[in-house]
Amino acid sequence: MKITAAPLPATRTPLWRHLYVQVLVAIVAGVLLGHFWPATGEALKPLGDGFIKLVKMVIAPVIFLTVVTGIAGMRELAAVGRVAGKAFAYFLFFSTLALFVGLIVANVVQPGAGMNVDPATLDASAIAGYQHQAAETSLVGFLMSVIPTTMVSALTDGSILQTLFVAILFGVALSLVGKPAEPVFDFLERLTLVVFRLVGILMKAAPIGAFGAMAFTIGKYGAGSLVNLGALVATFYLTSAIFVLGVLGIVARLHGFSILKLIAYLKAELLLVLGTSSSEAALPSLIGKLERAGCDKGVVGLVVPTGYSFNLDGTNIYMTLAALFIAQATGIQLSWGEQAALLGVAMLSSKGAAGVTGAGFITLAATLSIVPSVPVAGMALILGVDRFMSECRSLTNFIGNAVAAIVVARWEGKLDHAQLNAVLNNRTPSDATPIDERDSVETVNPA
Numbered sequence: 108m109k110i111t112a113a114p115l116p117a118t119r120t121p122l123w124r125h126l127y128v129q130v131l132v133a134i135v136a137g138v139l140l141g142h143f144w145p146a147t148g149e150a151l152k153p154l155g156d157g158f159i160k161l162v163k164m165v166i167a168p169v170i171f172l173t174v175v176t177g178i179a180g181m182r183e184l185a186a187v188g189r190v191a192g193k194a195f196a197y198f199l200f201f202s203t204l205a206l207f208v209g210l211i212v213a214n215v216v217q218p219g220a221g222m223n224v225d226p227a228t229l230d231a232s233a234i235a236g237y238q239h240q241a242a243e244t245s246l247v248g249f250l251m252s253v254i255p256t257t258m259v260s261a262l263t264d265g266s267i268l269q270t271l272f273v274a275i276l277f278g279v280a281l282s283l284v285g286k287p288a289e290p291v292f293d294f295l296e297r298l299t300l301v302v303f304r305l306v307g308i309l310m311k312a313a314p315i316g317a318f319g320a321m322a323f324t325i326g327k328y329g330a331g332s333l334v335n336l337g338a339l340v341a342t343f344y345l346t347s348a349i350f351v352l353g354v355l356g357i358v359a360r361l362h363g364f365s366i367l368k369l370i371a372y373l374k375a376e377l378l379l380v381l382g383t384s385s386s387e388a389a390l391p392s393l394i395g396k397l398e399r400a401g402c403d404k405g406v407v408g409l410v411v412p413t414g415y416s417f418n419l420d421g422t423n424i425y426m427t428l429a430a431l432f433i434a435q436a437t438g439i440q441l442s443w444g445e446q447a448a449l450l451g452v453a454m455l456s457s458k459g460a461a462g463v464t465g466a467g468f469i470t471l472a473a474t475l476s477i478v479p480s481v482p483v484a485g486m487a488l489i490l491g492v493d494r495f496m497s498e499c500r501s502l503t504n505f506i507g508n509a510v511a512a513i514v515v516a517r518w519e520g521k522l523d524h525a526q527l528n529a530v531l532n533n534r535t536p537s538d539a540t541p542i543d544e545r546d547s548v549e550t551v552n553p554a
Contacts, residue, residue: 125375126310126313126314127374127375127378130313130314130375130378130379130382131378132314133313133314133315133317133318133321133382134318134321134382136318136322137151137317137318137320137321137322137324137325138321138325140322140326141322141323141324141325141326141329142325142326142329145325145326145327145329146326147322147326148322148323148326148327149322149323150326151318151322151323151326152319152320153319154316154318154319154322155316155317155319155320155321155323155383156320157316157319158312158313158315158316158317158320158388159316159385159388161309161312162309162387162388162389163265163387165302165305165306165309165391166265166267166391167261167262167267167270168262168302169302169303169306169390169394170267170270170394170408170412171262171270171273171277172295172298172299173274173299173394173404173407173408174271174275174405174408174409175277175278175281175295176278176292176295176299176408177278177403177405177406177407177408177409178274178275178278178279178281178282178405178408178409179278179281179282179295180292180405181405184279184282184283186405186519187279187405187409189519190406190410190515190519191409191413193515193518193519194409194410194413194414194515195413195417197418197511197514197515198413198414198417198418198511201354201358201418201507202417202419202420202423203423203454204354205420205423205424206423206424206426206450206453206454207450208346209346209423209424209425209427209428210427210428210431210446210449210450212342212345212346212349212428213342213427213428213431213432213435214431214446216342217435218338218341218342218428218432218435219338219431219432219434219435219436219437220435220436222435222436222437223438224436224437224438224485224488225437252268252269253268253272254269254272255269255273258273258277261273267412267415267416268416270412271409271413274408275409303395306391306392306395310392313375313379313382313388316379316382316383316388317379317382317383318382320382320383320384324384324494324495328492328494328495336488336489336492339428339429339489339492339496340492340495340496342428343424343425343428343429343496343499344499347421347424347499347500350420350424350503351366351370351506351507352366352367355420355506355507355510358510358514359510362513362514362517363517363524363527364513364527364528364531365531366506366510368531368532369506369509369510369513369531370506372396372400372530372531373396373505373509375392376393376396377389377502377505377506379392380498380501380502380505381498381501384494384501385501386415386501386502386504386505386508387415389505390411390412390415393505393508393509394407394411397411397509397512397513399526400513400531401522401525401526401527401530402513402516402521402522402527403516403521405521406515406516406521407512407516410508410515410516411508411511411512414507414512415508418507418508418511419500419504419507420504420507421499421500421501421502421503421504421507422470422500423453424503425471425496425499425500426453426470426471426474427449427450427453429471429486429489429496430449430453430471430474430475430478430481432488432489433475433481433482433485433488433489434480434481434485436485436488437482437485439480439482441480441481445478445480449474449478449480449481452474452477452478453470453474468490468493471486472486
């Protein structure tokens with residue numbers, strides 16, 4: 108059975124109906140409200156939190172259905188292992204490269220030089236909770252946490268890796284059973300249509316969520332908090348831009364597409380990530396859009412959820428950049444050997460904290476706890492602006508995973524180049540959700 112969407116009429120949608128426009132207006136309104144009425148802005152936090160909870164509610168079903176139907180649709184189980192191997196090779200190389208980029212920029216720009224902060228004067232109690240979480244993060248603990256208590260709990264506990272683990276096992280079993288399992292496969296494909304329609308409905312609330320989240324951020328932390336540490340924040344944003352447009356831009360060009368056109372195609376999702384400071388808010392929509400851009404469902408289902416835990420380019424740039432900033436601000440001169448040790452520890456700790464909520468700050472705490480040269484208490488210096496940097500981390504991580512899915516799909520020969528070029532050049536209807544904002548009619552064509 109093959110399920111397709113009927114062609115949509117080529118009518119022009121009013122600008123105000125595009126989700127990215129609505130989210131952009133909401134972000135601007137949230138910034139203004141948080142700036143001029145900070146108490147009111149801070150009180151709107153439940154709007155952002157509520158929207159993120161709505162999206163997280165459907166993440167597990169989206170991943171499960173996408174992965175199961177994708178693996179079962181591959182027919183050859185060897186292809187599953189091949190895709191996973193290529194994806195992890197990609198993740199390892201580029202996440203490590205991101206660490207190097209952060210290290211190099213920190214040495215060249217030196218955003219913390221001249222601050223002359225005495226570590227003894229810093230309030231370490233503010234980061235005690237992060238240190239505790241970092242101490243609990245270990246490789247063995249991480250591996251054990253991937254295994255759910257039950258198959259059903261994997262879909263209810265909110266763990267992406269647990270959901271992915273169960274989905275892969277279920278998809279493999281479905282493929283091994285073969286013809287007797289075809290009714291189950293057909294049912295899951297039909298259920299996928301329903302779930303993605305639900306995602307489209309939930310995305311209507313995206314402007315409200317972005318408005319509340321941005322109003323809270325500006326109301327609580329204030330744009331003025333950026334002044335003292337503006338050099339660090341600006342350096343981080345600039346470094347991330349260089350990585351996305353330079354490194355990932357070259358990767359995209361070598362694989363036949365433009366990074367700028369991909370960013371334009373994902374503009375609604377990127378604005379949503381910016382507004383909510385959470386890349387998870389746009390995960391279901393990213394999966395749908397990549398499939399519509401010509402990427403094979405099985406490849407997308409394996410690469411994107413896994414990348415959300417293991418391909419954290421923005422987080423890795425942040426780790427080395429923030430660590431060297433703290434060292435520079437506290438007047439500590441790190442030798443090249445010490446910086447190499449810092450890089451090595453960061454490479455390990457960034458993988459050990461995969462799937463941990465708030466992994467950026469927690470992983471930094473874990474890294475500094477192992478490297479005695481840089482005081483962990485120095486993290487208190489950047490705690491006040493971490494929220495602003497988390498937005499950039501999420502944006503960079505999001506773009507990195509979109510590029511990874513397209514690249515791996517091409518490596519596997521499962522990328523429809525004509526469809527990719529069509530959507531990136533805006534020759535087919537596209538919008539912020541897997542289902543176009545305009546009404547469309549799905550048709551079910553029997554195999």
